[in-house]
Amino acid sequence: MxxxxxxxxxxxxxxxxxxxxxxxxxxxxxxxxxxxxxxxxxxxxxxxxxxxxxxxxxxxxxxxxxxxxxxxxxxxxxxxxxxxxxxxxxxxxxxxxxxxxxxxxxxxxxxxxxxxxxxxxxxxxxxxxxxxxxxxxxxxxxxxxxxxxxxxxxxxxxxxxxxxxxxxxxxxxxxxxxxxxxxxxxxxxxxxxxxxxxxxxxxxxxxxxxxxxxxxxxxxxxxxxxxxxxxxxxxxxxxxxxxxxxxxxxxxxxxxxxxxxxxxxxxxxxxxxxxxxxxxYQVQAVAGRYDVVQFQGRDLRLLLAKNPAGWLETFSLIDPPPAPVILSVNARGADGTDTSWLWDVDYTRLTGHPIFVLGDRKLDLAVRLEVANQHFQVCDSLDQAVQMCPPGRIEVIANYTAFQDLRRRVGN
The missing domain is CATH 3.40.1190.10 (Mur-like, catalytic domain)
Incomplete structure (x- = not known):
């Protein structure tokens, strides 16, 4: 040493x-x-x-x-x-x-x-x-x-x-x-x-x-x-x-x-x-974060956001509307099981983006988006969400275990 x-x-x-x-x-x-x-x-x-x-x-x-x-x-x-x-x-x-x-x-x-x-x-x-x-x-x-x-x-x-x-x-x-x-x-x-x-x-x-x-x-x-x-x-x-x-x-x-x-x-x-x-400058991605991956003929950018402050920063860097956005939220042990933090996130910043919702707690997220007057669709899988997205690069934002699930699915 x-x-x-x-x-x-x-x-x-x-x-x-x-x-x-x-x-x-x-x-x-x-x-x-x-x-x-x-x-x-x-x-x-x-x-x-x-x-x-x-x-x-x-x-x-x-x-x-x-x-x-x-x-x-x-x-x-x-x-x-x-x-x-x-x-x-x-x-x-x-x-x-x-x-x-x-x-x-x-x-x-x-x-x-x-x-x-x-x-x-x-x-x-x-x-x-x-x-x-x-x-x-x-x-x-x-x-x-x-x-x-x-x-x-x-x-x-x-x-x-x-x-x-x-x-x-x-x-x-x-x-x-x-x-x-x-x-x-x-x-x-x-x-x-x-x-x-x-x-x-x-x-x-x-x-x-x-x-x-x-x-x-x-x-x-x-x-x-x-x-x-x-x-x-x-x-x-x-x-x-x-x-x-x-x-x-x-x-x-x-x-x-x-x-x-x-x-x-x-x-x-x-x-x-x-x-x-x-x-x-040599750092392109960190443990999969910010990676752009090819999946089902589309470019997906993988973004990790685990809490209100992280989601706020992430919304500031996604492509402008009408770029499609997939949101995935879990509430497993590593995430914290309390999803009340979703109410602290300003989802009106996604106005104009087609939104697709995934994850174990997709219904919690759907209720939050409904209150924020956002247009969204609830999906059963990443594959289904990607197929429903309009053309263009897809921004994928997920919390911790949801992010790991997505990385496994896209082979990243």
Whole structure:
């Protein structure tokens, strides 16, 4: 690892070997990548394995409600300019999946790790990160995730006094409050399209004032910090005021924001913005997201949106009407079983698009679209929906397990 002496004890080596064997068996049985079950077995055999695997890596952690997987990938690409990188690129972002990913990177210099919001403080304790990127916090998985302010509280307490450099979005009041307990914060003006989880002050509960792009609490004085990195249109401004063009193959304003935060992280490790941003251009799709696939003679663009903030960003990047849109929603364990969040999404933004509805909870979605006065058809399968779509590229938007179902069906 990173040219240092091997930090793994015999027990840790056994745990890594056993975990890889279980993961391989899981893959052979057609049960997915096996990374989670492999990691679980390895951690059972050596509970300190994650800390051991991370100790010779320069670790960056990435956490947020939306954009974790993409930002992790962009940072990983940028840091490859400075040395080999290991990353949990497929998005297995709890301790078992992270352990599994790091076990495969014994020659790496950098670890770039996506972390589920609820596990951030614990993973930070285990991995002693050099840098932590905090992008946003909004409502998600209402049946089991704590409400957003409680997550921000967990971050604030868990990261208090950390030695890590925190790269944080100064446009999200919850992120600012969470990061403010840390002594070394680099603020990035990455923007915030979804504001409905940040109208009350996380510090005192007062009403937030939001003039233009600024925000502050009129009661306790908690306010937006001054950023040193700024997303400005198609450029990122660095702390010296230089503007660097963002050229991405990934669509939308949200991905430019992810790139701006990624450039700030890369700079912590000495990779200049120009080099970092050029490397990010190579990313065409992330775990199937944004892929355009051929299916039944049509072009389908696959878009993942798991919560209201994600759907809002996704609506901003689809082709204009009359591009057909297929929406698919499930409510299985990995999605969260509560679909009440559908009422927080502004579906009037789809006016003028022919809409086709799929998924386990298609009727919940149909009721929501009916109330929003949208024209839609409920379908039994992707095949049926595609056959009913008018000509042109089809935008397919799905939440987590629905997205995996669609990828399997189109062979992606």
């Amino acid at each position: 990173a040219g240092n002496s091997d930090p793994l004890t015999p027990r840790a080596k056994l745990a890594v070997t056993a975990g890889k064997a279980v993961a391989a068996a899981s893959r052979a049985a057609g049960r997915g990548s096996g990374s989670v079950i492999g990691g679980r077995v390895a951690l059972k055999l050596d509970p300190d394995l994650l800390a051991r695997l991370a100790q010779n890596l320069d670790v960056t952690l990435v956490s947020a409600t939306n954009g974790k997987t993409t930002t992790t990938r962009l940072i990983a690409e940028a840091l490859k300019a400075a040395g080999p990188v290991v990353s949990n690129a497929l998005g297995a972002n709890m301790p078992a999946g992270i352990t599994s990913a790091l076990a495969g990177g014994s020659e790496s210099k950098f670890g770039v790790i996506e972390v589920d919001e609820k596990y951030l403080a614990g993973v930070a304790r285990d991995t002693d990160p050099k840098c932590i990127a905090l992008l946003n916090l909004s409502r998600d998985q209402l049946d089991r995730a704590a409400e957003t302010r409680m997550l921000a509280e967990n971050w604030r307490e868990g990261l208090a006094g950390t030695k890590a450099v925190i790269v944080a979005n100064c446009d999200d009041p919850l992120v600012v409050w969470a990061a403010s307990s840390s002594p070394n914060v680099i603020w990035v003006a990455a923007g915030q399209m979804w504001k409905d989880d940040a109208w009350s002050c996380p510090s005192c509960g007062g009403v937030m004032q939001r003039p233009g792009d600024d925000w502050f609490c009129g009661e306790c004085g908690f306010r937006r910090p001054t950023p040193s990195w700024v997303l400005s249109g198609d450029h990122v401004l660095d702390p010296h005021g230089s503007a660097w063009p963002i050229h991405l193959q990934l669509p939308g304003r949200a991905n430019k924001a992810n790139a701006a935060s990624s450039a700030a992280v890369a700079a912590v490790f000495g990779v200049p913005p120009q080099v970092a941003l050029e490397r990010m």
